[in-house]
Amino acid sequence: MVYLTKRFHFSASHRLYRKELSDKENEKIYGKCSNPNGHGHNYILEVTVTGEPDPQTGYIMDLSRFKEIVRSELIEKIDHKNLNSDVDFMKGIVPTSENIVTVFWKVLKHKISFNNIKLHSLKLFETENNIVEYKGK
Amino acid sequence: MVYLTKRFHFSASHRLYRKELSDKENEKIYGKCSNPNGHGHNYILEVTVTGEPDPQTGYIMDLSRFKEIVRSELIEKIDHKNLNSDVDFMKGIVPTSENIVTVFWKVLKHKISFNNIKLHSLKLFETENNIVEYKGK
Amino acid sequence: MVYLTKRFHFSASHRLYRKELSDKENEKIYGKCSNPNGHGHNYILEVTVTGEPDPQTGYIMDLSRFKEIVRSELIEKIDHKNLNSDVDFMKGIVPTSENIVTVFWKVLKHKISFNNIKLHSLKLFETENNIVEYKGK
Amino acid sequence: MVYLTKRFHFSASHRLYRKELSDKENEKIYGKCSNPNGHGHNYILEVTVTGEPDPQTGYIMDLSRFKEIVRSELIEKIDHKNLNSDVDFMKGIVPTSENIVTVFWKVLKHKISFNNIKLHSLKLFETENNIVEYKGK
Amino acid sequence: MVYLTKRFHFSASHRLYRKELSDKENEKIYGKCSNPNGHGHNYILEVTVTGEPDPQTGYIMDLSRFKEIVRSELIEKIDHKNLNSDVDFMKGIVPTSENIVTVFWKVLKHKISFNNIKLHSLKLFETENNIVEYKGK
Amino acid sequence: MVYLTKRFHFSASHRLYRKELSDKENEKIYGKCSNPNGHGHNYILEVTVTGEPDPQTGYIMDLSRFKEIVRSELIEKIDHKNLNSDVDFMKGIVPTSENIVTVFWKVLKHKISFNNIKLHSLKLFETENNIVEYKGK
Numbered sequence: 001m002v003y004l005t006k007r008f009h010f011s012a013s014h015r016l017y018r019k020e021l022s023d024k025e026n027e028k029i030y031g032k033c034s035n036p037n038g039h040g041h042n043y044i045l046e047v048t049v050t051g052e053p054d055p056q057t058g059y060i061m062d063l064s065r066f067k068e069i070v071r072s073e074l075i076e077k078i079d080h081k082n083l084n085s086d087v088d089f090m091k092g093i094v095p096t097s098e099n100i101v102t103v104f105w106k107v108l109k110h111k112i113s114f115n116n117i118k119l120h121s122l123k124l125f126e127t128e129n130n131i132v133e134y135k136g137k
Numbered sequence: 138m139v140y141l142t143k144r145f146h147f148s149a150s151h152r153l154y155r156k157e158l159s160d161k162e163n164e165k166i167y168g169k170c171s172n173p174n175g176h177g178h179n180y181i182l183e184v185t186v187t188g189e190p191d192p193q194t195g196y197i198m199d200l201s202r203f204k205e206i207v208r209s210e211l212i213e214k215i216d217h218k219n220l221n222s223d224v225d226f227m228k229g230i231v232p233t234s235e236n237i238v239t240v241f242w243k244v245l246k247h248k249i250s251f252n253n254i255k256l257h258s259l260k261l262f263e264t265e266n267n268i269v270e271y272k273g274k
Numbered sequence: 275m276v277y278l279t280k281r282f283h284f285s286a287s288h289r290l291y292r293k294e295l296s297d298k299e300n301e302k303i304y305g306k307c308s309n310p311n312g313h314g315h316n317y318i319l320e321v322t323v324t325g326e327p328d329p330q331t332g333y334i335m336d337l338s339r340f341k342e343i344v345r346s347e348l349i350e351k352i353d354h355k356n357l358n359s360d361v362d363f364m365k366g367i368v369p370t371s372e373n374i375v376t377v378f379w380k381v382l383k384h385k386i387s388f389n390n391i392k393l394h395s396l397k398l399f400e401t402e403n404n405i406v407e408y409k410g411k
Numbered sequence: 412m413v414y415l416t417k418r419f420h421f422s423a424s425h426r427l428y429r430k431e432l433s434d435k436e437n438e439k440i441y442g443k444c445s446n447p448n449g450h451g452h453n454y455i456l457e458v459t460v461t462g463e464p465d466p467q468t469g470y471i472m473d474l475s476r477f478k479e480i481v482r483s484e485l486i487e488k489i490d491h492k493n494l495n496s497d498v499d500f501m502k503g504i505v506p507t508s509e510n511i512v513t514v515f516w517k518v519l520k521h522k523i524s525f526n527n528i529k530l531h532s533l534k535l536f537e538t539e540n541n542i543v544e545y546k547g548k
Numbered sequence: 549m550v551y552l553t554k555r556f557h558f559s560a561s562h563r564l565y566r567k568e569l570s571d572k573e574n575e576k577i578y579g580k581c582s583n584p585n586g587h588g589h590n591y592i593l594e595v596t597v598t599g600e601p602d603p604q605t606g607y608i609m610d611l612s613r614f615k616e617i618v619r620s621e622l623i624e625k626i627d628h629k630n631l632n633s634d635v636d637f638m639k640g641i642v643p644t645s646e647n648i649v650t651v652f653w654k655v656l657k658h659k660i661s662f663n664n665i666k667l668h669s670l671k672l673f674e675t676e677n678n679i680v681e682y683k684g685k
Numbered sequence: 686m687v688y689l690t691k692r693f694h695f696s697a698s699h700r701l702y703r704k705e706l707s708d709k710e711n712e713k714i715y716g717k718c719s720n721p722n723g724h725g726h727n728y729i730l731e732v733t734v735t736g737e738p739d740p741q742t743g744y745i746m747d748l749s750r751f752k753e754i755v756r757s758e759l760i761e762k763i764d765h766k767n768l769n770s771d772v773d774f775m776k777g778i779v780p781t782s783e784n785i786v787t788v789f790w791k792v793l794k795h796k797i798s799f800n801n802i803k804l805h806s807l808k809l810f811e812t813e814n815n816i817v818e819y820k821g822k
Contacts, residue, residue: 001545001546001548002509002512002513002543002544002545003543003544003545004508004509004542004543005541005542005543005544006540006541006542007539007540007542008540009264011176011177011178011264012176012177013150013174013175013176013177013219014177016332018330029331029336030331031338032216032217033217035217035218035219035223037150037218037219037221037222037223038150038175038177038219039148039149039150039177039216039217039218039219040148040149040150040151040175040176040177040178040179041148041177041178041179042177042178042179042264042265046542053507053509053510053513056429057440057441057505057507058427058504058505058506058507058509058510059507059509060509060543062440063541064442079169079176080169080170080172080176081172081174081176082150082172082174082175082176084174085174086172086174093332094331094332095332096327096331096332096333097278098276098278098327098332098333098334099327099332101276102276102327127146127148127179128179128281129280129281129282130279130280130337131278131279131280131281131320132276132277132278132279132334133276133277133279134275134276134277135275137275138819138820138822139783139786139787139817139818139819140817140818140819141782141783141816141817142815142816142817142818143814143815143816144813144814144816145814153606155604166605166610167605168612183816190781190783190784190787193703194714194715194779194781195701195778195779195780195781195783195784196781196783197783199714200815201716230606231605231606232606233601233605233606233607234552235550235552235601235606235607235608236601236606238550239550239601265555266554266555266556267553267554267611268552268553268554268555268594269550269551269552269553270550270551270553271549271550271551272549274549283812285724285725285726285812286724286725287698287722287723287724287725287767288725290469292467303468303473304468305475306764306765307765309765309766309767309771311698311766311767311769311770311771312698312723312725312767313696313697313698313725313764313765313766313767314696314697314698314699314723314724314725314726314727315696315725315726315727316725316726316727316812316813353717353724354717354718354720354724355720355722355724356698356720356722356723356724358722359722360720360722367469368468368469369469370464370468370469370470371415372413372415372464372469372470372471373464373469375413376413376464401694401696401727402418402727403417403418403419404416404417404474405415405416405417405418405457406413406414406415406416407413407414407416408412408413408414409412411412420675422587422588422589422675423587423588424561424585424586424587424588424630425588443627443628444628446628446629446630446634448561448629448630448632448633448634449561449586449588449630450559450560450561450588450627450628450629450630451559451560451561451562451586451587451588451589451590452559452588452589452590453588453589453590453675453676490580490587491580491581491583491587492583492585492587493561493583493585493586493587495585496585497583497585538557538559538590539590564743566741577742577747578742579749641743642742642743643743644738644742644743644744645689646687646689646738646743646744646745647738647743649687650687650738676692677691677692677693678690678691678748679689679690679691679692679731680687680688680689680690680745681687681688681690682686682687682688683686685686
């Protein structure tokens with residue numbers, strides 16, 4: 001089993017808040033991340049799949065196809081977007097890194113699993129110092 | 138003359154658009170950067186001052202003071218903010234990197250110039266691949 | 275289960291040696307790391323905790339609190355210090371990266387474990403090319 | 412058990428192709444990576460061993476010895492080389508990252524295993540965005 | 549005047565040698581860089597232009613157009629190529645970093661100069677430790 | 686004229702203080718950098734020379750020779766050392782980054798200047814956020 005990882009970049013804005021709470025309550029929970037007009041990040045997402053290299057090609061998976069799937073299913077829908085209002089699969093979800101990474105897992109899981117390939121982990125860098133990882137369980 | 142640079146990080150959202158234009162016209166000029174709900178970045182700002190080291194202390198400028206000035210005059214006003222709506226000195230200005238860096242220059246210039254120290258340049262990284270620099274003229 | 279990692283920076287000096295050995299013997303074992311007057315590093319420490327995101331907040335753990343605990347319990351005691359002589363919990367321990375990371379584990383383990391949160395791993399970068407990781411067993 | 416990782420750099424050229432196929436067929440499978448005259452990368456290889464720190468030295472393994480083994484057994488044979496034609500243990504193998512990392516495992520496994528030390532993983536960065544990892548099974 | 553820089557990545561192979569010299573003589577001059585079957589790098593190229601921001605758009609130059617020019621005129625011709633044999637404008641030139649950067653200058657200079665915009669510098673990273681810069685004179 | 690830069694790494698300890706002052710006075714000026722037992726850094730030094738590429742070799746300067754001069758004249762004397770006590774040319778000098786870089790200039794200037802090559806600048810990274818540069822005047 002070899003683990004194959006591709007890194008993707010996207011720039012997005014978000015605001016951490018729950019609409020049933022007041023601005024004051026949201027600030028207590030989310031601090032400056034609850035600023036009403038939002039803020040943003042250059043996110044990095046590492047997508048890791050695992051499988052056995054094909055003895056003919058030497059590939060676990062064609063890299064261009066891997067890249068194309070993640071770009072069309074995920075990155076194009078979130079890059080240069082507002083994660084609170086512009087992204088269908090984020091609707092109603094507080095866009096903490098923890099929630100983002102588990103939602104992305106659901107989006108990608110069935111798109112990127114084939115005979116011999118399995119989605120293994122997603123690692124999201126909100127900044128270079130704040131990182132979350134999810135492995136599907 | 139020695140050049141002393143400190144790097145600062147801030148996360149902000151912005152939208153590139155001019156309010157006198159339609160969404161379509163803005164998209165033609167600014168592409169996906171004109172998305173109506175904005176997007177965001179982890180900006181890095183390098184502030185460089187120049188001067189002669191004090192023969193006693195070996196410092197051009199006390200680093201803590203340097204950091205404190207830039208933080209209180211600039212970073213605290215832009216970090217975790219929306220550059221279109223939350224920042225007084227950005228009001229009415231299209232927040233392209235070019236405009237941001239020339240406005241920041243005006244904000245910092247007189248705060249960070251002393252007897253022997255001069256603001257030399259500001260370098261802004263919107264992403265690691267898009268960079269602008271300004272030297273005051 | 276989501277893994278949440280924060281990176282911390284600290285600058286410290288150290289000398290690798292055992293006081294029962296001669297300088298020559300220490301140099302044989304530790305090479306230039308046993309230089310009698312010490313040397314130093316910009317260390318990076320990645321602290322990873324694991325838990326389930328709170329369904330209300332979307333957080334595993336409040337990031338500010340996480341940061342505050344690691345800063346007050348650990349970073350403030352080691353940053354800009356000499357690891358051989360200035361740090362209580364390092365007394366009598368040869369400050370190799372392996373020893374540092376297992377000692378830090380003991381320091382942090384009970385401070386950062388709560389109902390649903392567990393310290394998962396510590397990863398220490400002495401330089402960008404020398405890295406140790408410890409998972410508590 | 413502590414995990415100890417060292418990063419190594421090497422610059423090499425390669426071409427992805429199978430000699431029984433035409434240039435056209437190779438291009439279909441390997442895209443621009445099958446360019447007949449090859450291309451190249453600054454590869455980074457992370458070698459991780461695991462073991463218990465020696466209670467006397469505080470080391471899992473002497474770092475200089477670790478470095479020396481990996482350099483003489485592996486890096487000197489691949490650095491500034493063509494991976495298709497210049498490297499004995501790569502002969503007849505399509506130099507995809509997946510294949511490179513599993514071949515390197517065989518080269519290093521018995522050279523770097525001692526009483527208390529085991530090769531744990533190899534992580535190969537072809538570029539900062541394309542990464543493979545292998546743990547020996 | 550604002551300086552605007554974009555970073556581009558390309559992966560290429562090369563061999564440093566002069567065909568009128570023997571392999572031995574080439575090795576004396578170029579060391580392991582003269583390995584007959586070549587080696588390769590992940591190059592990074594920083595292209596910097598300078599000009600005054602347009603008071604309407606806030607741009608020196610439309611970033612997409614900038615990117616498109618450099619990609620079509622330069623990057624597509626060198627990425628995943630052999631710099632000795634595959635690139636028209638490199639024919640007959642020893643592909644040292646110094647020569648690469650001055651040739652690239654000639655390729656880009658007239659393509660990227662407009663009314664108010666001037667090519668200011670090219671900075672080429674062969675590795676993160678070997679860097680050349682050229683400003684056209 | 687092409688600018689050629691090589692990056693060098695060294696790990697050293699230092700303490701910022703003047704011996705004619707009390708610990709309290711030193712702390713007032715140098716803050717935690719005056720900790721009596723010192724602290725340390727992984728410094729990065731960028732050495733830039735400038736010249737015209739030799740039309741035969743395509744080199745400004747043989748890279749191995751460049752590296753060898755800087756290593757033997759400078760890096761070997763400061764790496765894994767204490768900058769206050771172990772380095773001849775730093776004796777009596779407060780090892781601020783400003784002072785380090787101007788002293789290094791004197792050490793290297795005459796060693797690295799040849800017919801067509803001139804030392805152009807030294808850039809010292811104490812951390813990735815604190816940077817000084819000196820150009821000899």
